[in-house]
Amino acid sequence: MQISATPTHCPYCALQCGMNLTPAPDGTVEVSERADFPVNRGALCGKGRTAPAVLSSRVRLTSPLVRSGGELTPATWEEALNRIAEELRRTRTEHGPDAVGVFGGGGLTNEKAYTLGKFARVVLGTSQIDYNGRFCMSSAAAAGIKAFGLDRGLPFPLEDIPKTGCVILVGSNLAETMPPSLRFFNELKENGGTLIVVDPRRTKTAEQADLHLAPRPGTDLALALGLLHLVVAEGRVDEAYIEERTTGWEEARAAAMAHWPEYVERITGVSVPQLREAVRLFCEPEAAMVLTARGPEQQSKGTDTVGAWINLCLATGRAGRPLSGYGCLTGQGNGQGGREHGQKADQLPGYRKLDDPAARRHVAEVWGVDPDSLPGPGRSAYELLDALGGDIKSLLLMGSNPVVSAPRAAHIEERVKSLDFLAVCDVVLSETAALADVVLPVTQWAEETGTTTNLEGRVLLRRRAITAPEGIRSDLDVMHELADRLGVEKGFPTDPEEVFEELRRASAGGPADYSGITYRRLAQENGVFWPCPTADADADVGHPGTPRLFLDRFATPDGRARFAPVSHRASAEEPDDEYPVLLTTGRVVAQYQSGAQTRRVDELNAAAPGPFVELHPRLAARLGAAEGDPLAVVSRRGRAVAPARITTSIRPDTVFMPFHWAGEGRANTLTNPALDPTSRMPEFKACAVRVETVQS
Ligand code: SF4
DSSP: OOBOOEEEEOSSSTTOOEEEEEEOTTSSEEEEEOTTOTTTTTOOOHHHHTTHHHHTOTTBOOSOEEEETTEEEEOOHHHHHHHHHHHHHHHHHHHOGGGEEEEEOTTSOHHHHHHHHHIIIIIIOOSOEEEGGGGTTHHHHHHHHHHHSOOOSOSSOGGGGGGSSEEEEESOOHHHHOGGGHHHHHHHHHTTOEEEEEOSBOOTTGGGOSEEEOOOTTOHHHHHHHHHHHHHHTTOOOHHHHHHHEEOHHHHHHHHHTSOHHHHHHHHOOOHHHHHHHHHHHHSSSOOEEEEOHHHHSSTTHHHHHHHHHHHHHHTTOSSBTTBEEEEOOOSTTHHHHTTSSOSTTEETTTEETTOHHHHHHHHHHHTSOGGGSOOOOOOHHHHHHTBTTTBOEEEEESOOHHHHSSSHHHHHHHHHTOSEEEEEESBOOTTGGGOSEEEEBOOGGGSOEEEEOTTSEEEEEOOOBOOOTTOBOHHHHHHHHHHHTTOOSSOOSOHHHHHHHHHHHHTTSSSOOTTOOHHHHHHSSOEESOOOOSOTTOSSOOOOOSSOSSSOOSSTTSOEEOOOOOOOOOSSOOOSSSOEEEEEEOOTTOOTTOTTGGGOHHHHHHSOSOOEEEOHHHHHHHTOOTTOEEEEEETTEEEEEEEEEOTTBOTTEEEEEOOOOGGGOGGGTOEEEEOTTTOOEETTOEEEEEEEOOO
C-alpha cells in the first residue's frame, strides 16, 4: 500500500471534519489533527479517528462477487460488469426503462452523485432514481425552499453560532452525532448566549442546555406554534421586519393564535412556564437562531413542522440578518451536495428541477442529449423501494444499505429479495449487498479524490491519500464501464476532476451554482461556499463564494420570505390500547447510520456493541423489566428484541432505539413509512408500539 501524508476530510457525517492521514510505522494509516480546518479545529470524534480501520478491514471486499448456484462467488471485473449490463439491458427491453431502478446515497461525493443521476437518465433512460438522503433532511429542504426559495442546510457558517444570543436546537443530539460541533455551542454559552434544546429525551446535548423542552415525539409542530402564539401575545413580533421582508404573516398568525399555551401544554407535555421561558430567552437578545435536525424533519408532517420553526424566526425578525437565522443540520457526509446534483427523483444538477423546461434544456445541452429524451420525475426513496419486485424489476444500488436504514425494513427486505436482479457497489458486504446478484468492490474516501459539501454549504476537496488494494475500482469507473457496455461511449469520465468540470457547467446559473469553484481553488482554500458563480471558467480568484445567504433578499421571486400557514396535526400513528407507547429512533456516538462501516471497527463495536431499548423506570416497573432484560418492541410492522436500558432521561410514555443494527434488534423493522406529503420523508421519529418482556 502506497502511503503519503495528506490533509483530507472524514468519510462520515456532514461536519466533514478536517484530518491528516499519515503513514504509520506498521504500514497502516494514521489519523491526526488538522487544526487549520475551521469546522472542527483539530477535534475528531471516535468514528473519524478510527475511520482508517475500514480501509484494511479483514471483511473488506477485494473482488467482484457474482451469484451462482445461489451463492455469491468471486468473479472477474469483466464477468461482473458484463452480467450487470446484460441484466439491465434485458430488463429495459422486456419491461421498459422505468423497470430499472437506481438508488444512491448521501455519502457519495458530488462527482458520483452527479454521474449517477446522469447515468440513470442518459444511459438507462429511467425516471426511477432516488437516494437515502430522502430519509435524512428532505423535510427541511422542502420547508426551506417554500420559505426562502432556496435550501442550503445552514445559511451561515458554524463560526457564527458563538456570536449569536440564543440557539434553539430542535431534535438534534449533536453530542453524539457530531461531537466536535459542540464547541460552538459551548462558546455561545461562554459568551453569555443561551442554548435551548428540544428533544423528548434528556440527551447528552440536552444536559448542556440552559433550557430543555421535552415534548412527546411528534408534537414539536404544536410546540413551535405555541411559542409563536406567545410571541404575538407578549408583543414580541418584529412588525417592521415582517412588513419589509416577508409575505403571508396574517394567515400564519391566525393559525398560531389557535394554539393557546395551555392547549399546547396538553399536546406536548411542555409546561406553560417553560414555553414562556423559551420565548423570553429567544426574543430578548438582538440575534438568535433555530437549528433543526432529524427530530422535527422525520415526521409525516416534517415540512410543516420545520415551517412552524421558520415562522418563529420570521415573526421575530431572525432570518436573513447577521448572526440570526434558521438552519438545518444535515446528517450524512455529503447530505448537502448529494441533494444538489441530480440523484434525487425530481432533480437535475445545480438544484435544478426536472420538470422545468429551461433547466432540462440547459442540462441536456451540457450532456449533449435532446431535452425531450430526459425522463420526468420519479418516485421518492421509500416509494421506489416499495415498488421493487413490482414494476421495478432490476436495481443498481450505490452507497446505501436500505435493508437496515429504510422504514418498515422487513417489508423492504422482502421487496429487495423479490427483484429479478440486484447489483450493489460497496466496500463491505452490507446486509443489502448480501442479497445482490452482483457485488462490486469499490474505493473508499481515502482511496479516491472527490468533493463533498458540508452542512454549511462549504464545498470541500477530499483528497486521495492512499492507493486502493488491488481488485478494487471506483464508482466512477463502474459507471464508465457500464455506460460503455450499454452503448454510451462518451460522457462518463473516470477522473473526478473532469467530472467536476462538467458539474460546474451543469450547475452554472442554477440555485446551487458551483461554476466558480475549481479543484485548484479548493486545494488552496478551506472550502468555498455555494453559490459561487463566475464568468471565467479558469479563474483562480473569482467569486468569493457566499458564506452568508439572504442578508439582502431571500431567493424567492419577490425577494421576501414566505410564512407557512401551518396547524398542528397528530402523527400518522398515535398510541392506543394495543400499542400504548411511542417509539422514537436515533443514533449513538460510536456508530454511524446503518453501521455498514462502523460495525466493522473493533473499537467502535466495543463502545456500542448492539441495539438496546431505552425506557423510563416507571415503564420498566410496569413491565417488570430490569436493566439488561430482553424486551420485545412490537409495532404494526413487526417485532424487534433488544436489552432494556433503564434511564430517567426519557419520557415514561416513550421508548428509544438506535437504528444502526440488523437482525432481531433492527429498529427499522418497527418504524412507520407514513410519508410527508411534500418531502416524501418517512415518519421515523414517532410510531405506536407495545413493549413486552421476553423469557430468556
Ligand atoms: Fe467524522 Fe462527523 Fe466525527 Fe467529524 S463529527 S470526525 S465528520 S463522524
